[in-house]
Amino acid sequence: MGLSFGYGPATDRGDAVKLIRAAFDRGVTFFDTAEAYGPGHNEEVLGEAVEPFRDEVVIATKFGFRDGKPADGADSRPDRIRQVAEESLRRLRTDRIDLFYQHRVDPDVPMEDVAGAVKELVDAGSVGHFGLSEAGPDAIRRAHAVHPVAALQSEYSMFWREPEKQILPLLEELGIGFVPFSPLGKGFLTGKIDASATFGQDDFRSIVPRFQADALAANQALVDLVSSIAAEKKRTPAQVALAWLLAQRPWIVPIPGTTKLHRLEENLGGVDVELTSEDLARIARALDRIEVQGDRYPASHQRLINR
Secondary structure: OOOOOOEOOOOOHHHHHHHHHHHHHOOOOEEEOOOOOOOOHHHHHHHHHHHHHHHHOEEEEEEOEHHHOHHHOEOOOHHHHHHHHHHHHHHHOOOOEEEEEEOOOOOOOOHHHHHHHHHHHHHHOOEEEEEEEOOOHHHHHHHHHHOOEEEEEEEOEOOEOHHHOOHHHHHHHHOOEEEEEOOOHHHHHHOOOOOOOOOOOOEHHHHOHHHOHHHHHHOHHHHHHHHHHHHHHOOOHHHHHHHHHHHHOOOEOOOOOOOOHHHHHHHHHHHHOOOOHHHHHHHHHHHHHOOOOOOOOOHHHHOOOOO
16 A cells, blocks of 8 residues: 555556566565555556566455545445456456455445445456455454455554454454454554654644644653564564564465565564564553553544444
8 A cells, every 4th residue: 555545645557567477576465555656546557566576466456435435435346346447457457356345334325236236346356365454353254254354454453453352252253354454553563663753744644633743742651561572582573563463363374564675674574573472461461551542533534443
């Protein structure tokens, strides 16, 4: 996403293609995009980048916004789902979408109709698996009853642990994988952002309550925790944050984003960080004492969340 949308100016297309190919060369085989990232631009970049090795990677993309623009509201009408699939296939230069997510639950379209439309695409061979993003328990159950939900994508990190209450137990019950976005807390857990940080108007964090100066200062205890463990392990805070996520469940696949090669390599190093049971217990005790300040979304974005 960040190559095209949400975190400042879009990365030069040629540089973005090189970065994606560098990720593949380093063993990355799961790439996440969406119609809404651009809109369309991110899918085009990813399609160009992975075309030489398409059959060796998994591509996930998303439908669910009117004309691909989140600000215009949700649109998961079956005809629109089919239209997005056709357009995404063209932009991605492929004959199949491996994982097709509903980007946000549409309150005006029954989940049974959404799942049914994706099931038709699966039956036709143009989609491999059905996914949901930021869906609540009722929506997940209703969708899964029509067609198996392969994965749920939602925010999850030490900075946002809400999925632990209801979502993770439900996914375990139903056998659904979990794909946490913003696993580094939109950059906060890297330790590179403090109360003096400023964000441009084209950076989504500029309107996020927990990225305002007072909240950043109040939440520094969380960064201190991650940084202290990283120092002990001779690793970086980002690597520890990713290792913590991977240790929560064996069916969790975080998707950290970056626009820089050295950050990509740093993130991949999180796989090699070993957190012992004692480390995890210590982190759990500390997290229970830290009350994160600030909402994760402004009201305009929170209304699109199905829980």
